[in-house]
Amino acid sequence: MVILRVGMCPGLDEDLLGNLRAADVRTVEDLISSDTEELARKCSVSYKALLAIRRVLLAQHAAFPVSGADLYEELLSSTAILSTGNPSLDKLLDSGLYTGEITELSGGPASGKSQVCFGVAVHxxxxxxxxxxxxxxxxxxxxxxxxxxxxxxxSNTDEQMEALQRIHIFHLFDIYAVLDCLYGLCSGGLQQVCVGGGSVKAVIVDSVSALITPLLGGKQSEGMSLMTQVAGVLKTMAKDFNVAALVTNHVSRSGNGEVQPGLGVSWSHVPRTRILLERVESAAASVSHSSLRSATLIKSSRQVPQAAQTVVKTYC
Incomplete structure (x- = not known):
């Protein structure tokens, strides 16, 4: 929704804007959808002048038609698949993390979410x-x-240091600070953090639920609004800058006791792919310092959820 402002196009001055608002026309959408002849009478402006303004605003804000073939070509040219460095997890993700999309790792405490994220960043x-x-x-x-x-x-020290320089860490413990950071990255920050000729290909938020969950439920209605803002800026960043967004989420239990990702139904539509991580309780796991995790695909547009499951090994 685009609010009408003085100077958006020739002829849209303060007086006309005031008359339009008096006629309850406040946005470009309102103006375009109105009856031009009737609106011209209400605003005491010539029909031709208002029609000219309408045409300019349509040219500036209307979407251009595009064919499905063009969209597919754009998708092929802009999408990259990033290996996580974990073959089992890559297979579950249909080769890895896709740029332009949000992938979620959900799990309880000690389920290995952060360890997987560390490994992805290093790889x-x-x-x-x-x-x-x-x-x-x-x-x-x-x-x-x-x-x-x-x-x-x-074992090469120079390679280790170069890799560390390519990982930019933001320690943020407030949801407003996280939003400021993400908006700043969209406004040019992604280009500023690039090192050694490489581009930003992944943005990891660990954990997206840690700061949002305390604000949800009860009388704290702002939590839903903040969650929507986080979802919006992550989607924009992923699509507009061709990066893979990886987020972690906690889990809760449904009425029948089934483990499910947290943050509710509203958030469930945000990630394109969702993986549930759980500890593998077995003799083999104890021998390997509990580094084995069960990874279950619970949402995907490319593979069959629930049926896809594997065991992944995380860093100890």
Whole structure:
């Protein structure tokens, strides 16, 4: 919805704007959908002048038609698939994380969500030589932990340091600070954080639910609005800048006791793909320091959910 303002086009001055508002025409949509002849009488302006304004606004704000073939070509040219560095998880995700989309990892405490995110950041920065933006809302990510993981990938100190420089970490513990950060990245911040010629290919928010959940329910109606804003800016960032957005979410239990991702139905439409992580309780898991996790695909536009399940190994 675009609000009418003085100077949007020739002829739209303060007097006409006042008359339009008096006629309850406040947006471009209102003006375009109104009967031009009747509106001209109400606003005491010539029909031709108002028609000219209408044509200019239509040219500025109307969508141009595009064919399905053109959209498909654009999709092929802009979409990239980023390996997570975990073959089992890549198979579940139909080859990896897709740019232009939001992928969610949900799970309970110690389910391995953050460890998977750490591994994704390390793999993209070291092996793919691309920049990663990591928004940490829980305080669980440290440079020493990333360095520890990088040392398992390469013994070259220079390569380790270069990979660390490509991971930009924001420790933010307030939902408003997270929104400011995400809006800032959309307004030019993504280009500013690029290092060594690579581009930002992944934005990780761990955890998206940690700061939103306390604001939901009861009389705290602002929580839903803030959640909608986070969803909107993440979708915009993913599509407009061709990045893969990876977020983590907590879990809750339904009325029949089934484990399900948190944040409710409204959030469930935001991620394109949803993975549920759970600990594998077995003798094998205890031997490997509980590094094995069950990963279940519960939402996808490319694969069959629920039927797709695998066991992934996270960093210890």
């Amino acid at each position: 993209i920065s070291h092996h793919l030589k691309q920049t990663v933006v990591y928004v940490d809302t829980t305080g669980g990510l440290t440079a020493s932990r990333l360095l520890q993981m990088l040392r398992t990938e390469t």
